[in-house]
Amino acid sequence: MNAADLLRSPCGSTALVDEAAALVDDETALVDGTALAGDGTLVGDAALVGGAALAGGPALAGGAAAWRQRQERYWDGISDHYNGLYAGRWSRLEDAWVERRLGFLRRLAEPTVLDLGCGTGLGLRMVRRLNPAARYVGVDVSAQMVHGVGDPLATLHLGTMDDLSFLPDGSVDVALGLFSSVSYGYDTGRVFAEVARTLRPGGWAYLSVLSDRALSRVRGGAPLGMYRTRGDRRPQVAVPVRRLDVARVRELARRSRLTVVRSAGMNVLSGLFEQPAFWHLGRLAARLAPDRAHTIETLLRKDPDVDRVTPYGAPAHVRRSPARLR
Numbered sequence: 457m458n459a460a461d462l463l464r465s466p467c468g469s470t471a472l473v474d475e476a477a478a479l480v481d482d483e484t485a486l487v488d489g490t491a492l493a494g495d496g497t498l499v500g501d502a503a504l505v506g507g508a509a510l511a512g513g514p515a516l517a518g519g520a521a522a523w524r525q526r527q528e529r530y531w532d533g534i535s536d537h538y539n540g541l542y543a544g545r546w547s548r549l550e551d552a553w554v555e556r557r558l559g560f561l562r563r564l565a566e567p568t569v570l571d572l573g574c575g576t577g578l579g580l581r582m583v584r585r586l587n588p589a590a591r592y593v594g595v596d597v598s599a600q601m602v603h604g605v606g607d608p609l610a611t612l613h614l615g616t617m618d619d620l621s622f623l624p625d626g627s628v629d630v631a632l633g634l635f636s637s638v639s640y641g642y643d644t645g646r647v648f649a650e651v652a653r654t655l656r657p658g659g660w661a662y663l664s665v666l667s668d669r670a671l672s673r674v675r676g677g678a679p680l681g682m683y684r685t686r687g688d689r690r691p692q693v694a695v696p697v698r699r700l701d702v703a704r705v706r707e708l709a710r711r712s713r714l715t716v717v718r719s720a721g722m723n724v725l726s727g728l729f730e731q732p733a734f735w736h737l738g739r740l741a742a743r744l745a746p747d748r749a750h751t752i753e754t755l756l757r758k759d760p761d762v763d764r765v766t767p768y769g770a771p772a773h774v775r776r777s778p779a780r781l782r
């Protein structure tokens with residue numbers, strides 16, 4: 457069975473399926489979003505990038521560069537309509553829920569806030585409401601998405617969240633990756649490691665990913681490993697994503713030496729049946745089965761005693777307190 461056969465089974469659109477099949481190497485088959493050789497071992501890019509192998513998602517021929525190009529093309533293409541797609545009552549309920557969880561921002565004095573996949577500025581508006589003294593740095597691959605942000609005090613960086621080398625170690629108080637943004641990074645493990653590196657000791661991160669076991673996946677419409685944002689009805693267009701479950705988020709946090717403060721599914725009905733009257737039902741279901749929610753939302757903290765966290769995969773970290781070494 458080749459990649460196209462495997463892709464064809466769960467979802468409807470053959471055009472999308474063909475497009476997705478063209479994305480993977482001939483020698484690989486896309487099984488639940490991960491590239492596997494015939495014997496089941498990880499091959500190609502998936503084998504090279506630890507975090508991407510832990511997260512689901514296709515191994516694109518062309519690797520990180522091809523991934524970034526796909527992201528740019530997809531998000532540039534939807535940018536004109538993006539805010540309109542997220543203006544409904546369901547989206548506003550989601551926004552309010554996330555903003556409440558970011559309430560800790562109010563207590564920080566002039567924090568530097570990094571927003572991964574900042575898009576059209578939803579995160580910026582939340583940060584401004586919660587803490588007007590915050591310094592805001594947004595990162596996004598899509599020039600068209602950030603075009604409309606329009607805040608002269610915001611620093612915007614056009615680039616990928618996998619590479620935050622424009623930021624020094626320990627220079628960020630809070631890192632955000634809102635509304636599934638972390639799922640669009642090429643190597644999720646590297647994204648976590650870059651967040652850990654750039655956070656100051658004691659800093660916070662709030663990271664959202666698409667759930668690998670979301671109920672919304674029964675809706676179909678895009679092949680495995682691919683995704684379309686809310687209300688995107690363009691034919692034959694989708695973007696590759698990394699999906700995780702709560703356990704894998706915890707594993708990536710552990711590898712990056714970030715502590716999970718809490719992890720929660722947002723709403724089981726998001727992306728599936730977005731009737732505001734059922735918001736609380738979807739919330740209750742997400743409490744009972746977080747992995748079934750559309751997104752997994754995790755609050756993390758960098759140990760206040762850590763002086764430095766080295767990049768993903770590299771060995772040790774250094775602690776300030778000798779007592780902790782014993």
Ligand SMILES: C[S@@+](CC[C@H](N)C(=O)[O-])C[C@H]1O[C@@H](n2cnc3c(N)ncnc32)[C@H](O)[C@@H]1O
Binds near residue numbers: 574576577637
């Ligand atoms: C679902 S949108 C979320 C935007 C914004 N955080 C919000 O909540 O409205 C995902 C955003 O991530 C950006 N993106 C995709 N891949 C990226 C990458 N590898 N690095 C940085 N940004 C990326 C897209 O351009 C898009 O703006």
